[in-house]
Amino acid sequence: MKNILAIILLISSISNAQYAVKGSMSPKIKSDWVILYKLEGTKQVFVNNTTIKTDSILVGGKKKAVGNFEIKLPASAKPGAYRARYRLEGAGFVDFFYNNENVSFIFNPDYPQEAIAFQESLENKLYNSYMKDISMAQQKLDSIQVAVLQDPSLDLKGYYQKTYHKVDVVQKKYNQEAKDKYIAPFVKASARSNPKEILTSANDYLSNIKNTFFDTLDFSNNVLINSSFLTNRILDYVFYINFSDDEVQQQILYKKSIETVLSKIKNDSYKKDIIQFLIEKFEDSKNIEIIDYLFENHYNKLPTGLQDQKFKAEKIALFAVEVGRIAPDFSWNENGRNLNLSTLNDADQYVVVFWSTACSHCLREIPKLYTYMKDKTTMKVIAFALEDDGFVWNTYKETNLQGWHNILGLKKWKNETAKTYQVYSTPTYLILDKNKKIIAKPNEFNDVLAFLDKI
Structure with missing residues (x-):
């Protein structure tokens, strides 16, 4: 009986274990607070907050100020993508994964995603290693491709094939290592669909990027949906992959890219979130034509009960007196x-x-x-x-x-x-x-x- 009770208590303590997120920023910034959010679709859901404490460390015989913080996660915290925000705008947050383990990291607050090292959390360490390895392999493959586009006389087919194989080996290695882990869908979705043969035409190269951009992205995967991963990919596709210096052509590309993105999303609730997300992005540049396009061709065609009437009213009022609008009557x-x-x-x-x-x-x-x-x-x-x-x-x-x-x-x-x-x-x-x-x-x-x- 005692053994059974001990096992029950052990299981109970594990199931109710409280984990923590610890961060150390160098250099220390003026902000003295950190807010932790869980990412759910395009939204940030508040979890907890804390203050940043200033400590000193010796670097080369000199004292250097660093900022440390620790946030306790509620026992009910669910695995997912989380965001620790320490500034209201700009490069002011760190994204990471939580899956029932302590998470700790050090980072540069001015370049948080580029300069972050995880000290605790097997999943985050593995994903960071994957991103570094796959980025290095992919960059080498891209540099070979670009060299041939710049000088078609170069014979780099063999080198390309060898590097293409290396990218494939790295991807398969991490697909296997991430198997059954929370990060598995992110590793799989991060893979690029590279052409098997080197391309000699810039148009073919760009077409391949556009045509294969969504090959590894699963818009029905809730793990991917509840992170910044898919929204970042959508931003890349709409604003960077489909770019033109010509203003008229750019508007056409925006509309085409929006159609492509929304055609991939079958869940109406998630589609609504993405449409609202895009409306707010085009709000930054006051692109009224595209905002109207999103409302008229997509948002207004969602099921009536799903539409956020308050959101619609706010946006209509916000853009009522922008250039190009008919002035409100009085x-x-x-x-x-x-x-x-x-x-x-x-x-x-x-x-x-x-x-x-x-x-x-x-x-x-x-x-x-x-x-x-x-x-x-x-x-x-x-x-x-x-x-x-x-x-x-x-x-x-x-x-x-x-x-x-x-x-x-x-x-x-x-x-x-x-x-x-x-x-x-x-x-x-x-x-x-x-x-x-x-x-x-x-x-x-x-x-x-x-x-x-x-x-």
């Missing part, structure tokens, strides 16, 4: 008539300016704009005044702004039109064409004049 009363921006038809171009009689910059620029616009017979100004009350504005516009469309926007910064147009300061300028499409959003008054001079 109405006002002018000389006893109700007017709407959308139906206004008295000019070929419109300058919309959000201003205020309490704004010193506005009081300097508005008179200059008024003088400039006197000779612009095909243009009209829509002056939207953000005020707490209309007392000063009413006198000012009657005296100084005759001939303009003058609108009083009460509640100032809380005015609904101002919020729709994302007006955070005055004056704010927009230039519209006859159809009320936004054709420019100049930041400075001189930029306004420069743009109008070109029309």
Whole structure:
């Protein structure tokens, strides 16, 4: 009976074992915190956090500051890909795998993934060794291929075959060593589909990369999905593999690459996450055409119950007043008539300016704009005044702004039109064409004049 109880207690202690993640960064950075996340699809799920402690070590007889941290994992922590973040932006995190073992590593916080060494964790050590070995072998194969593309007269077929075989040997070795381990799908998915014979045409070489890019990627594998692996590959394919210096061609390539990527994903929930992920990436460059394309051709075609209506509303509002958009409509009363921006038809171009009689910059620029616009017979100004009350504005516009469309926007910064147009300061300028499409959003008054001079 005692032996049975001992075994039960041993099993219980193993099943409830609490593991830790330890990191040592050199040099020490200013940040004094680390947050641990578990990666699930394109999301980061909070696990725990801790502070970075500063210690000193002797290097060449001199003291050097290093940052150390330790994060206890909950007993319920599941195997997966994890991220230790110590900066909000840029190279500010370390990704690693956890599979019921302690994980410890040292790294350079400015080059975390390139300069990391694992001291504990068999799985991470093995994966790191694989990445180093396969990268060296692959780089040698690529250098042979590039040399022939640069000089087709070179006879490197034998050398290529030998190196191709070496890449294959390295891959098979690690496939075997990683078998039944958590990292196995990552090792398998990292393999490149290299051509068996050396290629002498750059077009053939690039076509091979594009056509075989997804050969080893399994978009139904939950282990790969719940990591940064597939999202990084998608970014590479969309933004780097499919690249053109020509802006029109680049938009075409973006759309084609998006179609290719999304055709690989059969799970609607994961597809939704990837579409949202891509929308946010194109948000960085304000590529409205591609964002619209993603919504219209993919996101809106997902099952209705799966679509995140809050996400859609936020993005629609965020890009409502970007260049290329039709300006959001608003109405006002002018000389006893109700007017709407959308139906206004008295000019070929419109300058919309959000201003205020309490704004010193506005009081300097508005008179200059008024003088400039006197000779612009095909243009009209829509002056939207953000005020707490209309007392000063009413006198000012009657005296100084005759001939303009003058609108009083009460509640100032809380005015609904101002919020729709994302007006955070005055004056704010927009230039519209006859159809009320936004054709420019100049930041400075001189930029306004420069743009109008070109029309």
